[in-house]
Amino acid sequence: MDTPTEKQHLLPADPVASVAALEEEAVRQRHGFNLLFLRRLYRIVCITFHPKLHGTALYFYLLLLLVAGANEVAVFYAGNVPSQFFGVLLVKDVHKLNVVIGRSVGILLAATIGKSLVNFVAGLFEYRLRDGLTRHLHRRFLQPHIFYPIVSRNDIDNVDQRIAQDTDKFANTFRLVFQAIVISPFIIIYYTVKTWQVSGYLGPLLSLAYFILFAILSRLVMSPVTKAVFMKERHEGLFRESVAMLRGETKEQTVANHALDALIHRQRNVVYWELPLTFVNNFSSYLGSITSYLIIAIPIYNGRYDHLSPAELTELISQHGFMSMYLIFQFTTIVEQAVRFAELAGFTNRIGQMLEAIDKQEEKEKEGHGPHVHIVDEPLSDSKDAGGIRFDNVTIASPTGQLLIDHLTLDLGLGQHLLITGANGTGKTSLLRVLCGLWPTTTGDCVYYGELQPHHVQLLPQQPYIVAGSLRDQLAYPGAAHTVSDATLQHTLTSAGLDYLLLKVDSPDTDYGTEWTRILSPGEAQRLAFARLLHHRPKLAVLDEATSAIDETAEGMLYRHAIDAGITVVSIGHRESLRAFHTRELHLNGTRNEQNALEGSYALRAIGT
Numbered sequence: 079m080d081t082p083t084e085k086q087h088l089l090p091a092d093p094v095a096s097v098a099a100l101e102e103e104a105v106r107q108r109h110g111f112n113l114l115f116l117r118r119l120y121r122i123v124c125i126t127f128h129p130k131l132h133g134t135a136l137y138f139y140l141l142l143l144l145v146a147g148a149n150e151v152a153v154f155y156a157g158n159v160p161s162q163f164f165g166v167l168l169v170k171d172v173h174k175l176n177v178v179i180g181r182s183v184g185i186l187l188a189a190t191i192g193k194s195l196v197n198f199v200a201g202l203f204e205y206r207l208r209d210g211l212t213r214h215l216h217r218r219f220l221q222p223h224i225f226y227p228i229v230s231r232n233d234i235d236n237v238d239q240r241i242a243q244d245t246d247k248f249a250n251t252f253r254l255v256f257q258a259i260v261i262s263p264f265i266i267i268y269y270t271v272k273t274w275q276v277s278g279y280l281g282p283l284l285s286l287a288y289f290i291l292f293a294i295l296s297r298l299v300m301s302p303v304t305k306a307v308f309m310k311e312r313h314e315g316l317f318r319e320s321v322a323m324l325r326g327e328t329k330e331q332t333v334a335n336h337a338l339d340a341l342i343h344r345q346r347n348v349v350y351w352e353l354p355l356t357f358v359n360n361f362s363s364y365l366g367s368i369t370s371y372l373i374i375a376i377p378i379y380n381g382r383y384d385h386l387s388p389a390e391l392t393e394l395i396s397q398h399g400f401m402s403m404y405l406i407f408q409f410t411t412i413v414e415q416a417v418r419f420a421e422l423a424g425f426t427n428r429i430g431q432m433l434e435a436i437d438k439q440e441e442k443e444k445e446g447h448g449p450h451v452h453i454v455d456e457p458l459s460d461s462k463d464a465g466g467i468r469f470d471n472v473t474i475a476s477p478t479g480q481l482l483i484d485h486l487t488l489d490l491g492l493g494q495h496l497l498i499t500g501a502n503g504t505g506k507t508s509l510l511r512v513l514c515g516l517w518p519t520t521t522g523d524c525v526y527y528g529e530l531q532p533h534h535v536q537l538l539p540q541q542p543y544i545v546a547g548s549l550r551d552q553l554a555y556p557g558a559a560h561t562v563s564d565a566t567l568q569h570t571l572t573s574a575g576l577d578y579l580l581l582k583v584d585s586p587d588t589d590y591g592t593e594w595t596r597i598l599s600p601g602e603a604q605r606l607a608f609a610r611l612l613h614h615r616p617k618l619a620v621l622d623e624a625t626s627a628i629d630e631t632a633e634g635m636l637y638r639h640a641i642d643a644g645i646t647v648v649s650i651g652h653r654e655s656l657r658a659f660h661t662r663e664l665h666l667n668g669t670r671n672e673q674n675a676l677e678g679s680y681a682l683r684a685i686g687t
């Protein structure tokens with residue numbers, strides 16, 4: 079099934095060309111800090127904050143808001159502690175000093191607890207975000223009619239990275255940004271009023287002007303960082319893929335090194351573009367501290383506080399210093415989130431892009447461009463059995479538009495076993511994909527008649543799916559382990575010639591995780607998948623070279639068990655011995671026209687005549 083052509087798709091054939099293509103795509107899709115990003119962010123927020131979502135992030139956000147608000151009250155009092163010390167130290171009053179010390183310790187303790195709690199609740203908020211988002215992606219993406227076309231048609235790159243890693247990074251960055259600015263608007267209003275009372279309208283106005291200046295500067299240098307992060311993440315995935323494919327051969331090492339070059343280039347870009355951004359941010363922080371003194375200098379130089387004693391003036395400067403510094407700190411905190419916001423935009427765009435690909439696939443389905451599988455509640459004509467499948471005038475093309483099968487009409491009643499043969503790349507697996515509802519047809523439909531319905535079909539690919547877990551899990555999949563009794567386990571494994579596995583494992587319920595892929599030989603893995611089939615006894619088994627690694631004698635035994643169990647088989651296989659277990663053969667001719675394109679012709683014949 080896995081043709082060399084398919085494998086090559088996994089590696090960038092020409093890394094330089096693929097880098098250029100990625101660049102182009104990034105520019106085309108404008109993965110920056112823009113309206114599209116905001117729309118995608120809004121969508122993700124709606125998903126994760128939905129009040130009806132189990133474990134919604136909304137309640138944790140509200141809790142964060144509450145805790146952060148309480149913390150700010152403590153911070154306000156903590157900020158006034160130095161000015162109180164100035165007040166008592168300058169008049170040398172020991173009793174007042176003791177009172178201030180006692181009060182200060184209490185306030186600082188409250189502020190410390192407040193800050194820790196904000197961090198704690200923000201952590202809970204983050205994991206809720208990740209949980210909600212990942213589950214949403216799982217629910218929408220992990221469905222055969224969505225997952226399969228998107229992955230097999232290379233609609234979007236590295237879906238696994240988007241689901242596992244980008245959601246994690248998104249949740250973490252979102253938390254950091256919103257933890258920092260969650261109640262900034264309220265604080266800004268409060269401290270604006272307070273600063274106004276002491277320094278007049280010029281105080282908050284200067285702070286605001288300062289903020290706007292640096293917000294504009296940050297916006298200018300932020301967009302390139304967003305794009306650079308997006309591209310880096312993308313190349314990170316490509317690089318991992320190329321390393322995963324490494325078998326130590328020179329050609330593959332060259333490909334992996336090229337992928338690494340491209341990744342390092344992107345990583346360098348991120349570092350370069352972060353330089354102006356961090357410069358702007360640091361400059362804004364340092365300038366902020368001077369600005370607070372400039373603000374209080376205005377009323378002092380205007381003579382507004384000439385009536386105060388030096389001790390009172392010192393206390394006022396200290397108090398006001400804290401307020402205006404805190405106001406500017408809030409502004410700069412917002413500006414400082416620019417780097418994180420740029421990263422957030424990168425992750426948001428990758429997740430948003432995936433959601434849009436799912437939308438598109440769902441739309442295609444609705445418009446009838448999805449798999450053409452129908453169910454008819456009546457017996458298949460001329461069939462003595464209750465049900466079956468009809469390929470009704472089915473034409474199949476590969477995703478690249480290559481004709482594979484041209485107008486196939488074929489009735490297959492339950493109890494009739496079909497062998498599909500033909501040279502490599504002629505479309506055998508593609509036909510099975512259509513039968514299983516994973517691929518659309520160009521014309522015609524695959525119709526399920528009578529008792530046979532799509533969920534009665536079990537597919538066994540050449541590379542069997544081995545689940546993580548125990549031996550019992552292997553047999554039970556997709557059902558739960560407890561549905562397989564000890565007697566069934568023993569009997570089924572014996573039928574598949576695998577009863578010795580029971581002696582190899584500590585117990586049938588010992589969890590070996592993914593070790594199975596190492597424990598089992600390819601032939602044993604195929605036998606185990608076949609044992610699963612014998613256990614579930616589907617009405618129809620679709621076997622795509624599912625016994626290619628099993629010796630001929632054992633293969634015959636497995637087929638005999640399946641047929642005796644009443645399972646109808648549709649197989650792809652190259653061994654002559656397989657013919658004995660089938661009643662009909664569909665041979666894909668693989669003839670090509672003058673342009674070297676497949677003609678899609680086939681021959682259908684009864685076996686044994």
Ligand SMILES: Nc1ncnc2c1ncn2[C@@H]1O[C@H](COP(=O)(O)OP(=O)(O)OP(=O)(O)O)[C@@H](O)[C@H]1O
Pocket residue numbers: 079080081083084230231476477478482500501502503504505506507508509
């Ligand atoms: N996801 C895909 N994207 C592009 N082309 C594809 C894809 N899947 C299959 N094809 C092409 O469709 C053609 C038929 O593939 P298919 O796997 O059905 O052949 P097959 O007869 O099962 O081959 P084999 O005997 O080698 O398993 C091949 O040329 C293959 O390259």
